[in-house]
Amino acid sequence: MANDLIFYTNPQSRGRVVRWMLEEVGKPYRTELLDYDTTMKAPEYLAINPMGKVPALRHGDVIVTEVAAICTYLADAFPDAGLAPPPRDRLRGPYYRWLFFAAGPVEMAASNRALGLVVPSGRERMIGYGTFEATMNTLESAVSQGEYLLGDRFSAADVYVGSHIGFGMQFGTIEKRPAFERYVARLFARPAALHAKQIDDDLSAARQPG
Numbered sequence: 001m002a003n004d005l006i007f008y009t010n011p012q013s014r015g016r017v018v019r020w021m022l023e024e025v026g027k028p029y030r031t032e033l034l035d036y037d038t039t040m041k042a043p044e045y046l047a048i049n050p051m052g053k054v055p056a057l058r059h060g061d062v063i064v065t066e067v068a069a070i071c072t073y074l075a076d077a078f079p080d081a082g083l084a085p086p087p088r089d090r091l092r093g094p095y096y097r098w099l100f101f102a103a104g105p106v107e108m109a110a111s112n113r114a115l116g117l118v119v120p121s122g123r124e125r126m127i128g129y130g131t132f133e134a135t136m137n138t139l140e141s142a143v144s145q146g147e148y149l150l151g152d153r154f155s156a157a158d159v160y161v162g163s164h165i166g167f168g169m170q171f172g173t174i175e176k177r178p179a180f181e182r183y184v185a186r187l188f189a190r191p192a193a194l195h196a197k198q199i200d201d202d203l204s205a206a207r208q209p210g
Helices: 015-025 067-077 092-114 132-143 156-171 178-188 191-206
Strands: 005-009 030-033 056-059 062-065
Touching: 005 015, 015 067, 015 156, 015 191, 056 067, 062 067, 067 092, 067 156, 092 132, 092 156, 132 156, 132 178, 156 178, 178 191
Parallel strands: 005 030
Antiparallel strands: 005 056, 056 062
């Protein structure tokens, strides 16, 4: 049944977030490893994702790209994993809110900071995140309300938001704050997160020359 879920990735990519999500879901899946300059740009893969980027997920005849979309899809496709509030649950709103806050303002603010791009003073209303400081302060407030973004309930939103914060602090695009470090430490200690990291670390080491 592993063929029902096919995961296209590279161990040195944002596919690590989806790997963690797949491990949380706990269903069998098959991994297709792609290289940046060859198989990722081959016609066979471009038919799956015309952007020529990973990760991507095939579930039967459904193809999903974009990390936030894949995480959201998997949570809904496998509700028994308990990674998303039910559609009519009051927590569904904040669940969507923080997933797509990370996919929008956080992603854009961190990327611009990494590139040294600064929004001109007085032009903040033209950009989705306003200011880097406002975005980080909002993010800090979100992860400080409880153990997880939905209080005491872990969800796919934590997989996605926690990955953004963890990788951002690792690569210097998100500043280290105690609230961020505590939140990420809780998440990355989860068995599924540890197992996913080990899989991708091993794959990355095996693909190194020599």
